[in-house]
Amino acid sequence: MLSRALGLGLGCAADRLLADPARFHPVAGFGRLAGTLEHRTYADDRSAGALHVTVLVGTTALAGAAIERATRKRPVPHALATAIATWAVLGGTSLDREAAAVDRLLADDRLPDARVRLTHLVGRDTRRLDEGEVARAVIESVAENTSDAVVAPLVLGAVGGIPALLGYRAVNTLDAMVGHRDERYERFGWAAARLDDLVNLPGSRVAALLAAALAPVVGGDPHEALLAWRRDAAGHPSPNAGPVEAAFAGALAVRLGGENTYSGRVEDRHVLGCGRPAARHDISRARTLARAVEAGATAIAVLIALRPRRRGAPGPSPGRP
Template sequence: TAAATWAVLGGTSLGREARAVGAALGAGDLAAARERLPHLCGRDPQALDEQQIARAVVESVAENTSDAVVGALVWGALAGVPGLVGFRAVNTLDAMVGHRSPRYRRFGWAAARLDDVVGWPGARLTAALAVLAGPDPRGAWRVARRDASRHPSPNAGPVEASFAGALGVRLGGTLAYAGRVEHRPVLGAENRPVETADIERAVRLSRRVSLLALGVAVAGRAVGSVLVNRTVKRSCTGG
């Protein structure tokens, strides 16, 4: 119950923030979109145009579907409330100091690696469900299989690549984080650039993935409880 509540709240907040940026872009208010973007991700919005902001939102929706929703459900199913709280603590720590910086280089590196470990199962489940739930399963599978490993993050790669293929858009490329520029490989290079309308499409895909993940988590938790109860009964009988 706690995991489901946490995940639902995370998914609702994610969709709300993404749609707020999309609404600003749709109204032609680039300044408002730039002001709202930091609520979703840590990129520097000032140098971004409409297409780049839309791309940043779609990428953030994809990654946060894994981090804020599916990953929480996975760890809630595996370890209950302690697993859920521990996962979110690691995820928050990585968001705060995980990016490379001289001040937090060693501590940030450790936080990022720990986040990679705990985020691994949720990212794979998110990617798989995006392939199944997306409008183009074949395209999602093709791009995810081909491009996921090209991403510098072992967890963001599968998720963003599967979303890129499912939505038929091109993700990745040059990113700016507080004065630091990264040139990442393009995911789904054969697809078209992201448009403002794709923000809503990404939010809807995120919601479908989240609902499927909730079903998987509930089923997994139920099966786990049955197996534990059987083991306990056998132990008591044997004793």
């Protein structure tokens, strides 16, 4: 529908202009609700985690469906509702600002402060990272979250409208809250993590393809980006972060991946790309590529939303009397 396409475009523009509010963000409110419910639903098994996810995601998607149904025959309210939902679930501008903040601290030779600010973007232990490792972490976060917080919701929203937008953000938020491989959430968070992998599958592939296609924006080679994706992505533990981070590595002609430390546990994230080690100046290049990917994803989402709807197969041609 034209109103869905317009709403997606307006929501992207609102995110670019306004970013996320410091207070009273809808996603933060959902997170508080999920945390409260967890006190009642938590148990150290997968079924309890599946119930937790089903209740929260199902309720959110149903609320989105109710909004969609109430506005779908009124183009202006429908466009506005879609725009608000799109703005609420996107996080591209906040991601870009956090990456820029770390970049500025490194430029000012404030490595300890950059390590602390980096914790806003990544979950790894940042206390002993050198400048190159900080840059690598920022670029990896920009790549992965451009897929998770921009491309995936736009693609799903273009196909499924407001219910898909809100339901996706509910899944993604729950994965961030409980989808961890630690003692508390290994089993309870299993359903959230697996569902997040599933709903991010199409968006991550679109994001990787866009990163490869738009590599010339940062002086890169699309062939190298596709080659890095094909060669290196499977070694990454995430089926969705792997393709996007590998495509960014190839597009930027840098090496990403390697060993990260999480709460004293070392994980090998595999080496992505075969270029030089990432450096501070590559952060701005990664931000430029991410913005280009966001623009491309917005265009794709609008085109998907505008596609003709089939209303059933045509009837038989009239025969001769």
